[in-house]
Amino acid sequence: MQSRLSRGENHSHMRGKVPVEERAIPSAVSQEQHGRQLYGFARRLRDGHNRSRDALSLVPSENRLSPLAQLPLQLDFYNRYFFNEDHDPDFWQFRGGESIADIETDVAHSSLSALSDAQFVNLRPVSGLSAMIIAISGMGGDTGSTVVCIDPASGGHYATVDVIERFGFVPATVSVEAGAVDVDGLRKILTSQNVSLLYLDLQNSLHLLDVAAVAACLAEHSPHTLLHVDASHTLGLVLGGQVPNPLELGATSFGGSTHKTFPGPHKGVLFTRLPHVSRLIKDAQYTLLSSHHFAATLALGLAAREFQHFGPAYARQVVVNAKRFGAELAKQGFDVARCTNGFTDNHQLWVDVGDPATTNKLSGALAEAGIRVNVQTDMPGLSGPVFRLGTNEVTFEGASETSMVLMAEAFAAARDGAVDRAARIRSEARRSFESPYFFPDTEQTG
Known part of the structure; x- marks a missing residue:
């Protein structure tokens, strides 16, 4: 069947957004070239996966699987x-x-x-x-x-x-x-x-x-x-x-x-x-x-x-970590939204870091340091873009209150332009993790 693209349909809205090496392969490309390209995709997938496992994700709508x-x-x-x-x-x-x-x-x-x-x-x-x-x-x-x-x-x-x-x-x-x-x-x-x-x-x-x-x-x-x-x-x-x-x-x-x-x-x-x-x-x-x-x-x-075994302790720590992270970010000078009982009653934290340009710049600096945040523009009671953060995934991986202190320090370093220092603190934060709230590998599950 002839593809939509080969029939000459206008896809100008996609121009410049797909790297050359990822575009559709012309039929004239040899099998060897085709294979090399596919193996290249595989390497990129593996590399991206490994970077993800080393990064700290603070996106409240995401988690990882055991x-x-x-x-x-x-x-x-x-x-x-x-x-x-x-x-x-x-x-x-x-x-x-x-x-x-x-x-x-x-x-x-x-x-x-x-x-x-x-x-x-x-x-x-x-x-x-x-x-x-x-x-x-x-x-x-x-x-x-x-x-x-x-x-x-x-x-x-x-x-x-x-x-x-x-x-x-x-x-x-x-x-x-x-x-x-x-x-x-x-x-x-x-x-x-x-x-x-x-x-x-x-x-x-x-x-x-x-x-x-x-x-x-x-x-x-x-x-x-x-x-x-x-x-x-x-x-x-x-x-x-x-x-x-x-x-x-x-x-x-x-x-x-x-x-x-x-x-x-x-x-x-x-x-x-x-x-x-x-x-x-x-x-x-x-x-x-x-x-x-x-x-x-x-x-x-x-x-x-698994959750029947780990769930109560994990859920408790998620909220403990969120409250501590909010307090530590505030100590570092960040504008952290507050609720009736402090900074949060659940896993979410909202941080106003400035205008859109400042917000996007800090989000990028944190990503470069291996810390992923979620930017939202329509949070109740707040105007403009803010960081909507969550402690759920890092807690699942074993983050403690000590980890929250270090992550707040990494945020401050990224804000101050010291991305390399933020990356080092991020690594230190991950080393501070305690046992995860899942069985570490399938062999141990029997």
Whole structure:
């Protein structure tokens, strides 16, 4: 089949953005040249991987996989479908995963069910946004019903309103301040519209979400409304017992992505204790996605089983480290946003380092020193670009409060133009790491 590029379509918007050696190879290139180029790509991938393992990542929406959890992604199961969740001997339409299917149906389900204290666990979403789409589609009710979410200006997810509209529901937003939903504003919506679902999608916050107050408001004014908590950012803190379980606070269901504070693969998960809600979710999931990325689901199961052992200590240390890192950055003269109880109640820290040029310059200097930060421009209550930092990945790797002190020193060195010194301190910080919150290699897992 002739490619789009070979038909002469205009791709001027991509000019200058792809290195010459990475562009499509003309047919006249020899097999030997083609092979050399591919091996060059392989070397670059390995080199980049090695640099990543040495770098310190402070991106709050990312984490790493343990060696054990990473294993399925390197094996043949990455290429396979798996649909026979009931192990029906007459339903093996795809047999590639038959020999290890129990790692999904038993290990992943049982571990995540125990961690969430939820009988019903849906492992099919392939990302946090996929979980959002399934939850809203499944629990949104009849076409024309109102679905309420959090105003993006208050920390809500950027895509939620659009997803609500695309499924034929009517979106309404409520504001959040210091983790508390505007209950008066919510009450007005509940008493004036047919609200089928309240989707609490707080992603950018230094505070924990007050789910109980929202559940109480629904119980009084709209008891038929379902309450879903998108806990993508705090999922590891919830499953590790550091943050209250939304189901205990009155939520109908909760879930989100599995690669932020939870150290799993890029997937999503949904939890509920209610059979009819589980059915709504499963019916929507059945038609909204086909492959649920079998190998990633196996990886999620292994990560969850490890998390049963390491999770509580890890989740506790994530918050301890975030609070200490905020304090140390402030000591170094950085403008660190504060919440009611200090610098943060979770894994996130927000740091205003100046205008866009200054912010990008410092981000680049830190990257050169081996420290990766996340720049955001739409944080609640802040104007302009800021660093949105997270202590989740470095904590998973073993970072302690001592490590936080050193990393703050590295930030200061990079700010002051001493990139080489920042890199040396970064190396010292990594050497200060204690035992990671996972089994170091697959051999030790038995």
